[in-house]
Structure formats: structure tokens, C-alpha cells
Amino acid sequence: MRVLQIGHSPDADDLFMYYAIAFGWVSHENIAFHNLALDIQTLNQKALQGTLDISAISFSVYPLLFQEQCLLRTGVSFGKGYGPKLIKKKGKSLKRNFKVALSGAHTTNAMLFKIAYPNARIVYKNFLDIENAVLSGEVDAGVLIHESILQYDENLEIEREICEIWCALNKQDLPLPLGGMCIRRSLPLSVAIICEQMLTKAVKIALENKSLLSKMLEERNLIRVDSNQLETYLNLYANEDSISLSQTQLNAINALFKIGYDYKIYTQILSVEDCLIPLEYADFRNS
Incomplete structure (x- = not known):
């Protein structure tokens, strides 16, 4: 059994999208996760240091760590006319x-x-x-x-x-890229693909069982808001758009990367498509 360290924030959307795994609704015979709930800046720093196998991050930090980390397609939060x-x-x-x-x-x-x-x-x-x-x-x-x-x-x-x-x-009608997830490139590619599949499944199952999972999080005092606020917050940041990156979301991330380059925050422009796990490896490996 390979145990991987995964970091997420203690806010409601991250907990909601991850806890199908913590509650045992999603599992794998060869991979298990040990989760840590940390504030987003600490997670960004740990991702820069490479101390976690998988971590929630701010999209804006990714160009500073892309050589060591791949972006995951799942567990994402965007603001569509709202945000900080x-x-x-x-x-x-x-x-x-x-x-x-x-x-x-x-x-x-x-x-x-x-x-x-x-x-x-x-x-x-x-x-x-x-x-x-x-x-x-x-x-x-x-x-x-x-x-x-x-x-x-x-x-x-x-x-x-x-x-x-x-x-x-x-200057486009694009959603605001806030939070995503990354995984260490040093992990075997086959393991990384399984992890992305597990995390994607966790988000799907969470959304399919939204009422039950929300109630379980509330009963365990894992969240800081009441049930009405939780519903509102999840509708904003943990929804169908969180399951897997869409083309519109990919365009938004690329726009964020270009803005960072234009303002000299990054030294080069990244294409987000080059930062994702190459899923075709699994088909090639099993062919």
C-alpha cells in the first residue's frame, strides 16, 4: 500500500470535495491518502517546497512550481462574477x-x-x-x-x-481561476493517473450525495458555517464545474498565466495544456 500525503484547505469546498475519500466512499487497493488541512498560503509554500505528494494550491502559484508539479484536472474552484x-x-x-x-x-x-x-x-x-x-x-x-x-x-x-x-x-468573459490541485512529477505516472481518477470520483460522489455529505461534515464540526451558508458556498465553489477542467476554465488559467507574465510575475508564459497529466499514457501502457 502506497500512502500519499495530500493537503487541502479547511474551507468547506475543499473538505466537501475530498471527504468522500476520508469517509471511505472512494478507495483503491494499492493507494491510500493521509490528509492535512492547512491554510492556502501554507499549502502554496509546501507545494513550492515539494513536501506534499498532492496539494490544493492557488492557480497563480503554479507557474513557480510547474517543473516539479503537474496540475490535476479536478477539485477546482472558479469565481463566475464573484470571489474574494x-x-x-x-x-x-x-x-x-x-x-x-x-x-x-x-x-x-x-x-x-x-x-x-x-x-x-x-x-x-x-x-x-x-x-x-x-x-x-x-x-x-x-x-x-x-x-x-x-x-x-x-x-x-x-x-x-x-x-x-x-x-x-x-478583457474576456472568463471565470476567475482561484484554486486547483497539483501532484509531484516524481511520482510514477501510473500512480498519478490513479490519484487523479480517485479525486475526480470523490468530487462526483460528493455532488451526487450532497445532502448526506454536508450533514456528515456538519455533525463532525468540520465546517465553520451553518447549513444555509454551506449550501450557498458549495453552490459557488464546489459544483459541477469542479469535477474536471473545461475548455473555458483552461482558457481562463492561460489568461491568468499571461497576465502574470505581462506584469513580470512569471519569467515565461505557460500553456496549461502542457501542465496536465498525460492521460494517454494509460492507454499506451495497457495497449
Whole structure:
């Protein structure tokens, strides 16, 4: 039995898409997973370091690690007219060099924010601490992610949606690429293909058994929102579009990579099609 280390965030969509495996609904005779729930910036850092076999990541970090990691087609989260929110205290005017709290240097929202607000003074915090940092006056503004976008203090208001920045930069009607998954290239290709199949099946089964799985996650206190908010959040980020990358989603990722190159965040332009596991290997191997 090969046991692989897999990292995902503790937010509801990642838990929902993975836990069909944790609950034993999806399994394999030769492969098992040991899962770790970590905040997205820690996952990005671990992916850069190659310390996990499989990890959830921000799409924006992938060009920095593509030589060591392949992208998986499944477990993806996109924003279609919604996503992270730049918030501030109601009535507050932000100066050009306002102080802002972001959830991590390698997150997609951080990349887009830094392009739109090059003079902002950035501090990085755990995403759970950003709202209080704004309320306390420690920072002038903050970017809320995950379930925090659903409900926040009544003394706060939205300054700008990150998806607005995305739309202005890509100039196309494309969804905002937020989170995906990667797998170490050093794993045998046959193992990587099986892992992608298992994770894809887990997302499918989760969606087919949405009510039951949601109830089980709630009963085990694995999520931070109530049942109504969970339903809303899963509809946004863990849905039919999360099962496997579509051509529109591939186009969106390529647009993100090009924006990063144009703004000198990346040293070369990647084509996402070249970053995926070559599934034809399985057919060739078994032919």
C-alpha cells in the first residue's frame, strides 16, 4: 500500500470535495491518502517546497512550481462574477498607500490585488484574522476569502470585488481561476493517473450525495458555517464545474498565466495544456 500525503484547505469546498475519500466512499487497493488541512498560503509554500505528494494550491502559484508539479484536472474552484472581496470600514476613504491584509503572497487574489494597487502596503495574515484586523484599525482594508465572503461585520463594506480586477485585466468573459490541485512529477505516472481518477470520483460522489455529505461534515464540526451558508458556498465553489477542467476554465488559467507574465510575475508564459497529466499514457501502457 502506497500512502500519499495530500493537503487541502479547511474551507468547506475543499473538505466537501475530498471527504468522500476520508469517509471511505472512494478507495483503491494499492493507494491510500493521509490528509492535512492547512491554510492556502501554507499549502502554496509546501507545494513550492515539494513536501506534499498532492496539494490544493492557488492557480497563480503554479507557474513557480510547474517543473516539479503537474496540475490535476479536478477539485477546482472558479469565481463566475464573484470571489474574494476587498473590504474596509464603512465610509472610510483609502489613500494610494493604504495598508491592507492579504491571505498570502502566492494567492490568486494577492496577485491580482498587487497589479491593481501597486502602492498599497501589504501585510499577510491567516484568512480568519483579516476581518478583525480591519475592524480594529490595524489595517485600512483586507481581502476576504473562503466562507468569509458570505457574512462579515455590519460595520464593513466592499471597496472592490477582486473579480472586477480580473475582468478588467483579461478583457474576456472568463471565470476567475482561484484554486486547483497539483501532484509531484516524481511520482510514477501510473500512480498519478490513479490519484487523479480517485479525486475526480470523490468530487462526483460528493455532488451526487450532497445532502448526506454536508450533514456528515456538519455533525463532525468540520465546517465553520451553518447549513444555509454551506449550501450557498458549495453552490459557488464546489459544483459541477469542479469535477474536471473545461475548455473555458483552461482558457481562463492561460489568461491568468499571461497576465502574470505581462506584469513580470512569471519569467515565461505557460500553456496549461502542457501542465496536465498525460492521460494517454494509460492507454499506451495497457495497449
